[in-house]
Amino acid sequence: xxxxxxxxxxxxxxxxxxxxxxxxxxxxxxxxxxxxxxxxxxxxxxxxxxxxxxxxxxxxxxxxxxxxxxxxxxxxxxxxxxxxxxxxxxxxxxxxxxxxxxxxxxxxxxxxxxxxxxxxxxxxxxxxxxxxxxxxxxxxxxxxxxxxxxxxxxxxxxxxxxxxxxxxxxxxxxxxxxxxxxxxx
Ligand SMILES: Cc1cc2nc3c(=O)[nH]c(=O)nc-3n(C[C@H](O)[C@H](O)[C@H](O)COP(=O)(O)O)c2cc1C
Numbered sequence: 001x002x003x004x005x006x007x008x009x010x011x012x013x014x015x016x017x018x019x020x021x022x023x024x025x026x027x028x029x030x031x032x033x034x035x036x037x038x039x040x041x042x043x044x045x046x047x048x049x050x051x052x053x054x055x056x057x058x059x060x061x062x063x064x065x066x067x068x069x070x071x072x073x074x075x076x077x078x079x080x081x082x083x084x085x086x087x088x089x090x091x092x093x094x095x096x097x098x099x100x101x102x103x104x105x106x107x108x109x110x111x112x113x114x115x116x117x118x119x120x121x122x123x124x125x126x127x128x129x130x131x132x133x134x135x136x137x138x139x140x141x142x143x144x145x146x147x148x149x150x151x152x153x154x155x156x157x158x159x160x161x162x163x164x165x166x167x168x169x170x171x172x173x174x175x176x177x178x179x180x181x182x183x184x185x
Pocket of ligand 1: 014015016019020021022080082083084085113114116117146147
């Protein structure tokens with residue numbers, strides 16, 4: 001009997017076209033094992049500002065985000081730090097997920113493209129824990145990409161970066177499969 005197929009949804013906290021966090025996620029998608037599908041969601045910047053009044057008739061972009069989160073076996077998140085916090089656009093996306101069941105107990109790997117971004121990383125982790133997401137610490141990795149101007153191919157070409165990403169993705173998939181086995185038992 002084969003293992004459960006693993007689908008990962010990658011969410012970048014940066015809307016910048018040459019974002020190091022987005023490129024890190026692209027590299028993770030390319031380096032993931034064949035049996036693991038990593039899809040980068042590019043809809044974060046298209047979400048309206050969160051407003052609880054809209055929860056009864058959700059905007060289509062929010063319905064789409066929630067469906068993608070529900071369908072994913074786990075989330076790969078990589079987020080920059082703005083003024084010692086999580087960028088507003090990314091917190092906005094998380095706020096849209098608070099009201100639904102999709103995020104609850106979802107396994108999450110927290111990637112980070114900058115060793116300096118510790119305030120945002122801690123704040124993001126606190127928000128995720130509050131939303132009952134399951135951060136997999138062994139799959140969370142901080143990589144020194146700040147100021148390097150590397151795209152995904154450039155990241156993959158650095159053996160030490162590529163192997164750290166491979167190890168994190170493998171640890172994430174193992175944790176997801178172990179969790180799925182626990183649930184099925
Ligand atoms: C508005 C703004 C505020 C920032 N504030 C911080 C900060 O508080 N701490 C920090 O380490 N970097 C800060 N930075 C630097 C970014 O985190 C850094 O450029 C990062 O690479 C951006 O991620 P990206 O390449 O994925 O867009 C800030 C950048 C911007 C644009």
